[in-house]
Amino acid sequence: MHQVLITGATGFVGSALAANFLARGVKVIALSRNDPDSMRTINAVLTAAHGCQLDVSGAVESHLQIINTDFSKLETTLATTDLLGVTEVWHVAAEMSYSPHKLETAINTNVGNSARLYETVQQLAPNCRRFYYVSTAYVAGMAGGRVKEELHPFSQMVNTYQTTKWCAEQSLHLLALRNRLPVTIFRPSVVVGHRHTHWVHRNGFGFYMFQDAMLAVANAGKCDLAVDLLPEPRLDLVSVDQLCADACSLTLRNEDAGEFEVFHCAGGVEVPAEKLVEIWASVAGIRAHLGSPTTSIEQKFDRAVRLNQRFVRIEWRFDRSRLDAATGRKDPVKPLREEEVRALCSWYADKPSTTEVSKVPETAVAQVG
Numbered sequence: 027m028h029q030v031l032i033t034g035a036t037g038f039v040g041s042a043l044a045a046n047f048l049a050r051g052v053k054v055i056a057l058s059r060n061d062p063d064s065m066r067t068i069n070a071v072l073t074a075a076h077g078c079q080l081d082v083s084g085a086v087e088s089h090l091q092i093i094n095t096d097f098s099k100l101e102t103t104l105a106t107t108d109l110l111g112v113t114e115v116w117h118v119a120a121e122m123s124y125s126p127h128k129l130e131t132a133i134n135t136n137v138g139n140s141a142r143l144y145e146t147v148q149q150l151a152p153n154c155r156r157f158y159y160v161s162t163a164y165v166a167g168m169a170g171g172r173v174k175e176e177l178h179p180f181s182q183m184v185n186t187y188q189t190t191k192w193c194a195e196q197s198l199h200l201l202a203l204r205n206r207l208p209v210t211i212f213r214p215s216v217v218v219g220h221r222h223t224h225w226v227h228r229n230g231f232g233f234y235m236f237q238d239a240m241l242a243v244a245n246a247g248k249c250d251l252a253v254d255l256l257p258e259p260r261l262d263l264v265s266v267d268q269l270c271a272d273a274c275s276l277t278l279r280n281e282d283a284g285e286f287e288v289f290h291c292a293g294g295v296e297v298p299a300e301k302l303v304e305i306w307a308s309v310a311g312i313r314a315h316l317g318s319p320t321t322s323i324e325q326k327f328d329r330a331v332r333l334n335q336r337f338v339r340i341e342w343r344f345d346r347s348r349l350d351a352a353t354g355r356k357d358p359v360k361p362l363r364e365e366e367v368r369a370l371c372s373w374y375a376d377k378p379s380t381t382e383v384s385k386v387p388e389t390a391v392a393q394v395g
Contacts, residue, residue: 028278029053029111031147031154034118035067035092038227039160039217039269041074043116046270048085049075050278055112057095057119064092077225078267097139101146109151114277116158117143122231124185124333136190141197148207155282156208157198158273163213163262163290163344165192170259170340175288175348177211184336195288202286210276210287214269215262215344216337221366224373226266232334233263236302237371239330240310243323251307252317252324257300259341263362264293275353289352292344294361299338301364309371 030047034040035056047054048071058067068086075082095103121128121135144157165188166173167181177199183189195211202209216233219226230238243251272291297305300316307314319328328335346359362370 027053027111028113029055030114030116030277031055031057031109031112031151032116032118033057033143034120034160036061036070037118038229039214039266040116040118041070042078042266042270043118043273044071044090045075045078045080045082046274047277048082048089049080050274051085051089052277053089053091053111055091055093055107055109057093059095059097061092062094064094067092074225077223078220078270079223097135097142100139100142104146104150107150109147110153112147112151112154114156114158115143115147115151115154116160116273116277118160120160120187121190122187124187126186129186129190132186132190133193136187137193137197140194141201144198144201144205144207144209148205154207156210157202158210158212158276159194159198161191161195161211161213162188163215163292163342164188164337165195165213166342166344168336168340170342172343172345173290174345175213175290177288185333199286208282208284208286210289212273212276212289212291213344214291215264215293215342217269218263218265218362218367219370219373220267221265221362222267224370226370226374228374233261234371234374235334236306236331236338237309237374239327240306240312240314241375242330243327244310244312246323248323249312251312251314251327252319252321253303253314254319254328254335255299255303255316256339257298257316259299259339260295260297261299261302261338262292262295262342262344263297263367264291264359265362268293268359272349272353275355276349279352279354283352287348287352289349290344290346291349292346292359294359295341295343296361297364297367302338302367305364305368305371309368309375
């Protein structure tokens with residue numbers, strides 16, 4: 027019987043992973059912050075299960091254990107928790123900020139807490155077979171092009187999140203060399219909603235930052251927009267259901283490689299940036315074209331999306347051949363098509379066919395309007 031210790035179960039990827047594990051009969055121990063009655067975690071997992079069309083109602087009662095955890099007291103908390111049954115760890119929780127002002131916090135969270143969790147599990151969970159760390163494919167840096175499934179000795183980083191994820195990979199590699207517990211670095215590309223239901227957390231991160239900003243432009247009463255992107259680059263989008271399928275296949279594989287692994291959880295490239303701009307705009311009910319921002323609203327839009335703008339101006343091709351071999355996949359993953367991306371954006375905007383700009387978060391309106 028598998029029992030997975032998971033962090034970040036109230037977030038988008040973490041809740042989806044927890045729901046998928048439970049749906050497959052896997053016992054889950056969720057380490058959750060600021061959740062003394064467990065309801066925040068339970069609600070997140072049930073929401074994710076509904077979004078992924080999974081029935082976990084009975085499993086939540088029988089197979090989900092939630093430990094309210096202050097990471098500053100991680101070792102003490104886990105010392106009083108029965109970890110003998112834990113067979114795998116999925117460390118998903120992270121500091122997501124791009125800001126250089128959050129560098130100290132991000133180092134302590136993404137590097138320090140990851141190392142502490144590894145060392146604590148190494149000591150207290152003798153039957154644990156593997157430590158899975160959810161990183162990001164963009165530790166590859168900003169060169170673009172083909173990227174192999176391997177550690178990168180050096181990469182050009184442009185934000186705190188990238189930098190600290192790269193540091194965490196190096197730290198865990200060193201720990202894996204020194205200890206008996208193997209490590210898998212699991213690197214998703216740009217994670218988007220469920221391929222079929224389109225469910226996603228409406229948090230304005232990553233890919234959806236552009237949709238939020240377009241909706242805010244529409245809410246501000248503007249109908250035309252110049253967007254400073256290049257026409258050709260294609261984003262590597264991986265749906266959350268593909269991510270969960272890959273993660274579960276790795277966890278439940280019959281033979282463990284018993285060594286340090288690096289995998290790209292990539293979805294492939296299909297839709298060029300020029301078409302993405304058209305999709306985001308049409309979903310918001312405005313017109314948009316590629317060009318330099320000149321008006322006040324265009325400049326505000328440009329500032330609102332600047333954190334992720336550079337990642338849409340470059341095309342990466344993330345190799346996932348090692349992941350496919352490890353999970354026994356014979357056919358390549360099919361990239362999301364234009365109509366699927368449009369459906370994802372429409373669901374996020376909470377509209378079947380017409381934009382409801384009243385649902386745009388106030389923070390996005392403040393940024394753009």
